[in-house]
Amino acid sequence: MDSFFVRYRNLLVLLIVLVAQIVGLAVQVRRTGGGRNSLDSRDGSGVRLVRLWADELVTPPEQLFHNSKLGIANLWQNYLNLRHVREQNQDLEKTIDRLRLEQAQLLEDARQGQRLQALLSFQEKYVYKTVVAQAIGSSGNDQSRLFYIDKGSADGLDRDMAVISADGIVGKVREVFPHTAQVLAINDQTSGAGVILETTRIRGILRGNAAGQPQIVGILADQRIQPGEKVITAGGDQIFPRGLAVGVVEKVVRDPDRDSFIDVIVKPAAQLDRLDEVLVITSTLPRFSDEQQQDMAISEDEKGAEAKAIEEQKKASEIMAERLPGLTDPNAKTATPATGAAPGTATAEPGQPPATPAAPKLLHPQHPDRFMPGAADGAAPAEEKPKPRQQAPAPAVKGKQPASKTESTPAAPKTGSKPATPKAGSKSTDPVHPRRNP
């Protein structure tokens, strides 16, 4: 038995290591509702710990390289410069070398200043709270469009925060460590962002393809989509605010898996392979300047005062409505003698509110026509009405009483409206103003 283990110990070790890793892989993958497998977007605690170790090991040297600017490119450039200078005078060598280094440093500073200035101006006009971060490294894998930034949870970063640049969206924060964070770029195959085509208003999901190009997938073939059309964020993914620039349509290709669908290849607005400084949106609540906040406070005060004034006006109108006579159907009054007496009581004490404001009165227009309420009625009731009214209110002629008088006359146009209004409506037989009659 011992000889078996000794003889095949290499293979046994290989099998154990492989099986352990495959079991670990199986734990990380889960089956989704659609029958397909996917990785859990949130790592388990064990997986996250491994990633944290890797991050802690790799990012300090990366930051060191980045901060000290001792990149291989710089070393190579300096080396070439040095060789070139060696061919020249020994005295000039040091001076030229120093000047070139200074110039390169200044140029780099100037470029960085310009970039930061552009970023700052973008940040100022932007209404969300952002944190400026610097890209320091990548995942090192061509199947993974993921990079690291030098800000982490200590700076207020959290998972699923949007990462943008002055040109357009860049990606989202995937994992956060104390002082660094992973950012999943929009051209990664596992990323996803809700986008909309600006002109055609076609919505879709943006993700990367194998070549590292962002593409909008799952769109039905549409002839309207043309290269050059702008693509912006749709805002429905709860990560990117709406309306941010994504890029422009580069070309439209057929979906290899589904015939009726197309993939829209997008040229990203942000230079995803040349990122230095990026903005992380830490809060989607609007951020206003002091002046804007003052304006808003004033506006709120004015709004309150206005509401108060409206309330007072409302109260006053209610009081007035109680005191003033209202509208009513004149037919309803004439129907009963009690109501017929009401005008009499009203005329008895002009200016006083009626004791029983039961029946609001309908104010009669000076020139009634056939469209008046009750105009379609027969002439007979109209002729009946004026009689008591013309008699009863006769003594009271002041104030509102003419109105109460005239309220009895609407019947007149009813009668004369059709056959007699133009002709019989002459001065001799004015039904509205009977006292004007000769």
Add this chain to the structure above:
Amino acid sequence: MAVLGADYRREIEIHRFPLLVYVLVPLAALVLQAWLPWVLRGYTWFDLPLVITVYFSLTRRNPIQGTMLGAGLGLFEDALTQHAIGVNGVAKTVAGFLAASVGVRIDVDNHTIRLMLIFLLSLLCSGIFVFIDRILLGLELDWSWVAELMKAVGNTLIATVLFPLLDRVQIKD
């Protein structure tokens, strides 16, 4: 007969390195693998941890060491991505084991053979990676053979420079 046996060849041809090299070189490979693509603006057609795994496996000629080194570096690479941890681990475990096993039977001092081996193992690693991602895990992953071929070529070019450099830091008996 023992002189021609694999065990005997392994005994006489094992290359040894200072302990610092065993620690620093894999670490440097991991850091550079994460940092260089960023500096080179997206050029990722190389895999330094794989090159290092193959080199140490070939020179050490110990399958267990090759297995463990490949597994460690692969898992570390996975940890830097958003992918499942273990995909690169399995691929490099197999690569390390095969390199060490083959190294027992071939002349590891022959530079051409080493370059051919790194080229083939790069393609094998890519194949295992795709197999695990698409078949074993059932994930949707687009890939292109051209990119994998370019990566194998890139690894070979790096090995052309790196292997002789690392040969120089071997402990000479």
